[in-house]
Amino acid sequence: MSNLPNLRECTICIIGLGYVGLPLAVEFGSNKKNSINDKKINRKVIGFDINDERVKQINLGKDVTNEVSIEELSKADYFEATSDENMLVDADVFIVTVPTPVDIYKKPDLHFLKEATYLVGKTLKKRKKNLKNCNPVVIYESTVYPGATTEICVPILEKESGLKLNNSFRNLGFYVGYSPERINPGDKDHRLTQITKITSGSNDDSADWINQLYGSIIDAGTFKASSIKVAESAKIIENTQRDINIALINELAMIFHKLEVDSLEVLEAAGTKWNFLPFRPGLVGGHCIGVDPYYLTFKSEQLGYTPELLIAGRKINNKMPEWIVKLLLTEMNNKKVPKKGAKILILGLTFKENCPDTRNSKVFDIINFLADLDMNIFLHDPYVSSLKELPYIEHKLCNEIPFEEDFDAVIACVKHNEYLELDLHDWKLLISNGGIVIDIKSIIPKELDPIRM
């Protein structure tokens, strides 16, 4: 007998209420599909986060990540956010969605994941004392390298709880699963329930159970992987593949620039072939594509294989900010624009379009290069109202696009919808007197002769 929780009536605790955790908590907490096999779902969802401020905002109906609307939050009747660890003891299912960044040496930084796992382990011990009628399930959604759930998390859970993985005797065991998240912040077309969800479990019964649990909220359906390691590997290669594809296009853009040919025109022409992939050059920042490949290179090197292509892709994408600054400096030299004090406008600061996420944004690398050259930098982003990452320059953040100013150069970094809505007249206002225009995302009309990547 497996002693898994009752699918319809379990209490779910989501640990980490960020870009991934909050939409998940709201979806489970809405009980939208209100029955399984014609029997009513009556699940309770506890959202736990160590960030008090975030918890308060969520309980007031506000999501600063813009992933969940106030209406969606208000409909999540069965969900409550808390930063009180004691609330966790009622949970039967724990879903961990905490950050997994890299450290300054680009090695996996698992301290959030380990801390969350210690907390779950300690909670399982308290739960055991309460003698529950099912064995708990701990599911990881945080991106990790293949093997991390079993090698890093399970030993912590076993040690802290005194329970054994897959022991089916009531109150003596627990189960583990891995179900990677694929959401794309800012993208309102591919939302949690519309993306196929990979699931996996530590044995056959738990894998089936976890698959059914997600099946109860994911409209696009689920894909049950054969093992936790397969599910972990699938997630990590999705972003690694994207990183390599963008690196290839970035490298081509550098070559095209030397060839004095417009890369967008080349890519559009090549794109008329049925199997040419429609990638575009750009800055690769954020906490997924620019981070996950390092998890794979770390594990691969640990196992004795140096993944040359993956490392090269990372290097190319990391050097794009410097290359863009060199483009600007060359053009300034050509036009005899003095560097010191030059007025530069940066449009877009986030790591991707239409979302407020500035984590690991490569635009900051560009700004830092320019600031070191004593340039007079103005910043604008419709989604960013303060810049804790760049305190020395925060005062240069404009609330509105500064049409009235004259700039020596404008660098368009992010394809926010607000910039796509500008017409030729608006752009002309902004880019007057023959100023230099660098257009990283091909959003500026060609009439203005932008330097495109």
Ligand SMILES: NC(=O)c1ccc[n+]([C@@H]2O[C@H](COP(=O)([O-])OP(=O)(O)OC[C@H]3O[C@@H](n4cnc5c(N)ncnc54)[C@H](O)[C@@H]3O)[C@@H](O)[C@H]2O)c1
């Ligand atoms: N954001 C994305 O687009 C995305 C997509 C797929 C996968 N992922 C992965 O999902 C994971 C979470 O990413 P995110 O973007 O949601 O991160 P996030 O930073 O937006 O949110 C993480 C939350 O976890 C909280 N937290 C940290 N330690 C905690 C702990 N011990 N207990 C409770 N809460 C804790 C933080 O306060 C924060 O609110 C990462 O592994 C990431 O790589 C993210």
